[in-house]
Amino acid sequence: xxxxxxxxxxxxxxxxxxxxxxxxxxxxxxxxxxxxxxxxxxxxxxxxxxxxxxxxxxxxxxxxxxxxxxxxxxxxxxxxxxxxxxxxxxxxxxxxxxxxxxxxxxxxxxxxxxxxxxxxxxxxxxxxxxxxxxxxxxxxxxxxxxxxxxxxxxxxxx
Amino acid sequence: xxxxxxxxxxxxxxxxxxxxxxxxxxxxxxxxxxxxxxxxxxxxxxxxxxxxxxxxxxxxxxxxxxxxxxxxxxxxxxxxxxxxxxxxxxxxxxxxxxxxxxxxxxxxxxxxxxxxxxxxxxxxxxxxxxxxxxxxxxxxxxxxxxxxxxxxxxxxxxxxxxxxxxxxxxxxxxxxxxxxxxxxxxxxxxxxxxxxxxxxxxxxx
Numbered sequence: 001x002x003x004x005x006x007x008x009x010x011x012x013x014x015x016x017x018x019x020x021x022x023x024x025x026x027x028x029x030x031x032x033x034x035x036x037x038x039x040x041x042x043x044x045x046x047x048x049x050x051x052x053x054x055x056x057x058x059x060x061x062x063x064x065x066x067x068x069x070x071x072x073x074x075x076x077x078x079x080x081x082x083x084x085x086x087x088x089x090x091x092x093x094x095x096x097x098x099x100x101x102x103x104x105x106x107x108x109x110x111x112x113x114x115x116x117x118x119x120x121x122x123x124x125x126x127x128x129x130x131x132x133x134x135x136x137x138x139x140x141x142x143x144x145x146x147x148x149x150x151x152x153x154x155x156x157x158x
Numbered sequence: 159x160x161x162x163x164x165x166x167x168x169x170x171x172x173x174x175x176x177x178x179x180x181x182x183x184x185x186x187x188x189x190x191x192x193x194x195x196x197x198x199x200x201x202x203x204x205x206x207x208x209x210x211x212x213x214x215x216x217x218x219x220x221x222x223x224x225x226x227x228x229x230x231x232x233x234x235x236x237x238x239x240x241x242x243x244x245x246x247x248x249x250x251x252x253x254x255x256x257x258x259x260x261x262x263x264x265x266x267x268x269x270x271x272x273x274x275x276x277x278x279x280x281x282x283x284x285x286x287x288x289x290x291x292x293x294x295x296x297x298x299x300x301x302x303x304x305x306x307x308x309x310x311x312x313x314x315x316x317x318x319x320x321x322x323x324x325x326x327x328x329x330x331x332x333x334x335x336x337x338x339x340x341x342x343x344x345x346x347x348x349x350x351x352x353x354x355x356x357x358x359x360x361x362x363x
Contacts, residue, residue, distance in 0.1 A: 027179060027340075029339065030339050030340050030342060030343055031179070031340050031343055032179050032180075032183055032336035032337070032339065032340045033179075033180065033183060033311045033336065033337055033340040033341070033343070033344070034179070034180060034340060034343060035180040035181050035193065035194075035197040035200070035307060036180065036197075037179040037180045038179070038180065059205050059206070062204070062343075062347050065342075065343040065344075065346040065347050065350075066340060066343035088215075089210075089212055089214055091206075091211065091212065094212060094350050094351075094353065094354055095346075095347070095350050098346070098349070098350055098353065099346075109342050110342075110346070113342070142215045142216035143215055146353075
């Protein structure tokens with residue numbers, strides 16, 4: 001399992017930029033009313049996704065619903081990694097898995113978000129998201145239902 | 159009607175609000191203060207300070223399956239005991255009777271142990287129910303406060319929409335757009351918490 005984790009971490013490293021995140025404008029597109037904008041921005045600014053405080057990220061997973069797409073993609077590897085570092089009982093899957101699930105027809109706002117996110121990822125980033133979902137289903141079958149839906153609706157093709 | 163100073167203050171509040179985010183983007187001090195206090199409650203109830211906000215999955219099913227299996231053991235042991243009892247009644251000699259009595263005593267011990275385990279599992283299930291109820295209660299509070307924060311912004315949006323002063327209108331328009339664009343995030347968070355509530359309901363024994 002440990003070597004599995006480091007393999008996955010290497011896949012994340014290969015697919016996502018190791019550059020420091022600039023928090024400026026992170027919440028401009030869809031997060032102006034997120035009450036923790038300042039705090040969250042302070043926590044992520046100038047850090048690489050690997051250098052972020054994992055416990056803080058987990059506690060403030062709600063930020064994912066308010067971040068603009070560019071910043072969402074910058075921070076995504078940290079949250080994908082947390083799925084396994086903190087396991088299924090952390091607050092991460094609750095927000096991350098629905099965010100990675102292609103919405104059903106009719107949910108226009110959610111669909112727009114999903115299309116922007118999935119469309120903004122490179123081929124290798126999409127593959128690593130798919131890998132994370134498959135691994136999550138395998139590692140935590142009891143919690144795998146939502147990850148399975150995400151895979152079935154979109155990611156299993158990568 | 160506002161006097162000159164208050165009016166200037168109001169324009170300043172709007173000017174300031176468009177450059178702020180979160181609760182500080184509300185130009186009305188009363189609503190801003192409500193937003194901040196409700197958000198403090200969001201942190202308390204949603205961040206784990208008041209207890210877990212997710213229900214561990216599969217625990218109830220494990221307990222139930224152990225209980226069913228233990229109850230099957232008890233029934234099987236009771237059948238075995240009845241059978242041994244019949245045999246003892248029909249036993250031809252004392253030696254056979256004594257052997258069957260020993261076997262019955264051993265089965266009685268098995269029944270006693272299984273009954274004890276079964277009672278323990280029943281008590282675990284009761285505790286489980288209590289734990290799940292507690293998490294459900296915490297999630298419900300979390301949802302209530304998240305909804306309260308969302309509603310403060312909805313109310314602020316209505317209020318800025320009603321601003322007619324030309325000096326304020328441009329700021330009001332910007333604020334209205336800001337509020338509108340970020341409404342979805344609050345709704346998503348509430349929906350995610352409702353998913354967690356569903357998980358807890360499914361776990362309830």
